[in-house]
Amino acid sequence: MRSSGLSLDQAPPEDIPFRFFLTAPVFGLLAGSLILYRGVLVFSSSWHFETIALTHLITLGWVMMIMMGAFYQLVPVLAGGQVPWIALSRVVHFFMIIGILALAGGLLLISPLLFPVAIAALLLAFTVFLTQLLTALFRVKANRPVVVAMRISLISLALAVSLGVLEIGAITGLWPPLIERSIVKNLHVTLALSGGIGGLIIGVGFHIIPMFYLSSPFPEKRAIWILRAGMFSLAAVSVMLLNSAGSVLLFTAMLPGVTASIIFTLTVWQMLLKRKRKVVDATLRFWQIGLLAFPLSLLCLSVHLFWPDERLTFAFGLLFLMGFAATITNGMLYKIVPFLIWFHRFSTLVGKVKVPLLKEILPAKRTSGQLLQAALAMLTLLPGALLQIDWLVRAGAIFWLTSSGWLVLNLIFAFRQKPVTND
Amino acid sequence: MQTINEYMAADHARCDQLYADAEAELLSGSFEKGREKMLAFEAGMRRHFEMEEAILFPAFEEATGMTQGPTMVMRAEHVQMNGILAQIQESLEIDDPDTTLGAGETLLMLIQQHNMKEEGMLYPMVDQQLTAQVPDLIQKMDAIE
Numbered sequence: 001m002r003s004s005g006l007s008l009d010q011a012p013p014e015d016i017p018f019r020f021f022l023t024a025p026v027f028g029l030l031a032g033s034l035i036l037y038r039g040v041l042v043f044s045s046s047w048h049f050e051t052i053a054l055t056h057l058i059t060l061g062w063v064m065m066i067m068m069g070a071f072y073q074l075v076p077v078l079a080g081g082q083v084p085w086i087a088l089s090r091v092v093h094f095f096m097i098i099g100i101l102a103l104a105g106g107l108l109l110i111s112p113l114l115f116p117v118a119i120a121a122l123l124l125a126f127t128v129f130l131t132q133l134l135t136a137l138f139r140v141k142a143n144r145p146v147v148v149a150m151r152i153s154l155i156s157l158a159l160a161v162s163l164g165v166l167e168i169g170a171i172t173g174l175w176p177p178l179i180e181r182s183i184v185k186n187l188h189v190t191l192a193l194s195g196g197i198g199g200l201i202i203g204v205g206f207h208i209i210p211m212f213y214l215s216s217p218f219p220e221k222r223a224i225w226i227l228r229a230g231m232f233s234l235a236a237v238s239v240m241l242l243n244s245a246g247s248v249l250l251f252t253a254m255l256p257g258v259t260a261s262i263i264f265t266l267t268v269w270q271m272l273l274k275r276k277r278k279v280v281d282a283t284l285r286f287w288q289i290g291l292l293a294f295p296l297s298l299l300c301l302s303v304h305l306f307w308p309d310e311r312l313t314f315a316f317g318l319l320f321l322m323g324f325a326a327t328i329t330n331g332m333l334y335k336i337v338p339f340l341i342w343f344h345r346f347s348t349l350v351g352k353v354k355v356p357l358l359k360e361i362l363p364a365k366r367t368s369g370q371l372l373q374a375a376l377a378m379l380t381l382l383p384g385a386l387l388q389i390d391w392l393v394r395a396g397a398i399f400w401l402t403s404s405g406w407l408v409l410n411l412i413f414a415f416r417q418k419p420v421t422n423d
Numbered sequence: 424m425q426t427i428n429e430y431m432a433a434d435h436a437r438c439d440q441l442y443a444d445a446e447a448e449l450l451s452g453s454f455e456k457g458r459e460k461m462l463a464f465e466a467g468m469r470r471h472f473e474m475e476e477a478i479l480f481p482a483f484e485e486a487t488g489m490t491q492g493p494t495m496v497m498r499a500e501h502v503q504m505n506g507i508l509a510q511i512q513e514s515l516e517i518d519d520p521d522t523t524l525g526a527g528e529t530l531l532m533l534i535q536q537h538n539m540k541e542e543g544m545l546y547p548m549v550d551q552q553l554t555a556q557v558p559d560l561i562q563k564m565d566a567i568e
Contacts, residue, residue, distance in 0.1 A: 077536060080544050144543075211535040214439050276443035278450060279528075339532045347533070350506030357525035358532060 010076035014344040016089045020069030021333055022411050023097065027061025028326070028404030030104070035381075036397035043314045043385040043393065053107035058321050059192065060100045060122075066329040067200055068092065071133050071150070073336065078207055079147045081136040088128050095125035103168070115172040119165050126161045130154055145223035149203020152231060156195025163188040179242075186241050194257060195234050197325050201290075202226065202264050204332075212335055213284065215271035222267060226260040233257025247305040254305075258298050265291050282367035286331025289375060293323025314385040322400075323378050330374060330407060337414050338362040345419055353419070362414045370410060373403035427479070427553075428546035430561050434474070435538045438467045446527055449520045458515050461523060465508055468534075472501050474564040479549065482560055486553050493545045500537045504530060 034054050042054050075081050099121030106114030137151050167184050170177035206218040236253035297319035304312040338361040346355040377399035384392030441464035449457035480494040507530040514522035
């Protein structure tokens with residue numbers, strides 16, 4: 001084991017995860033505004049530029065922002081690897097914002113000038129991010145399930161970003177299309193969502209559930225099996241997509257991954273039910289909503305293979321992105337942010353001055369109120385998109401806006417907690 | 424043969440259970456029982472600190488020569504945890520279950536990330552570097568009241 005340079009205090013400076021975390025709900029506000037402005041029209045075709053813009057405001061703007069902050073924060077603690085060139089993370093954050101705004105702006109305004117900016121900024125941000133994290137994770141000798149899951153996530157993201165860039169370049173006419181558009185799209189979505197987002201949430205879930213809720217540990221053999229099945233499906237589905245395979249073959253390729261996801265969901269659900277701590281907080285509810293939405297999203301995806309109705313694509317997108325990914329990341333912010341503030345600003349003052357408790361850094365009343373808005377947003381957007389009811393979609397947008405705005409305010413409230421100085 | 428990681432992780436789990444029991448009593452409103460169980464948790468924590476600070480850490484430091492490394496960070500976190508344990512004790516004395524629960528929650532987060540670092544890095548290092556001494560270390564730690 002590499003012991004030189006091993007320090008147990010490798011956490012990045014507090015501003016690094018926080019800048020990513022706070023940006024996420026701001027993009028949530030932009031996404032909500034777009035839904036409110038366009039209503040049910042954003043749920044008419046998954047090829048529409050405004051629908052693609054909306055999707056990326058959520059995937060890159062919300063989910064990826066929190067994932068990046070979490071990677072920087074969690075890799076040292078969960079995997080024991082130091083993230084190199086940590087100061088560059090601020091550059092990553094800056095270019096992510098530029099890239100996402102240029103991408104969404106280019107798609108919404110159909111402005112070809114913005115696409116090269118989006119390509120350059122996102123490529124730069126992801127290249128630096130992936131180099132930092134892959135370096136850290138491949139230096140770690142231990143092959144704990146979380147490390148494997150994080151590697152799967154990062155490699156999937158690298159491939160998904162490359163495909164995305166190829167596609168924008170082809171749309172803009174920077175270079176000719178290499179592969180058929182629908183293949184690029186399906187491959188991009190598969191890698192980004194199941195490998196990139198699913199991989200990280202599942203991997204982190206193995207450790208975070210026992211840690212936060214004092215449940216039994218996630219069975220290690222099962223965790224390894226889940227990751228193997230997931231990797232197999234990811235590879236098999238990619239090959240099938242590249243060969244334009246039919247629905248039955250695609251479904252067969254998906255099956256091990258879908259089964260593994262369901263086993264993950266059932267295991268975590270059981271662990272939460274049998275947890276030692278009886279206390280119920282908003283973060284637990286966020287996990288439970290996410291764990292309900294996850295298998296439902298996979299059901300929509302599977303049915304869509306045999307019954308290709310676009311509405312099922314939107315149901316899948318809403319359930320997976322807003323119901324599962326955004327919800328779980330939202331809940332985790334409420335566990336991680338107050339603790340990081342406490343840890344960075346107050347931990348060394350314990351016993352010397354009166355320090356606030358976690359519940360004072362972020363009171364439960366604030367988080368449960370936002371949870372309700374997030375749940376209402378899902379409950380209105382989903383039937384609104386499925387049944388194509390404009391007012392329901394717009395009502396959902398208002399709940400989503402309220403929820404995102406509330407999260408911004410809650411995070412700011414927590415960030416403002418500072419030790420009182422006497423001088 | 425039991426490893427240090429297994430032995431110490433089991434003690435972490437034991438302390439976790441003591442905390443969960445105390446928290447459940449306080450949440451259900453039975454303050455007296457809650458106080459009793461919280462004190463049992465506190466005793467469990469202090470015993471665990473002693474196992475590490477009196478036996479495990481010195482053995483690791485002597486074998487590796489690393490006195491400014493992981494054990495230093497772990498000791499510093501023990502000081503922080505002791506500070507919050509004192510706050511819990513004060514709140515128990517003045518019959519203030521809300522503060523006990525709030526301080527408990529804060530302490531628990533600190534404990535969990537601390538344990539993760541120990542179980543993920545420090546204990547495996549001990550098992551690897553002090554393999555021959557493991558049974559003896561466990562015996563000595565077991566003897567602590």
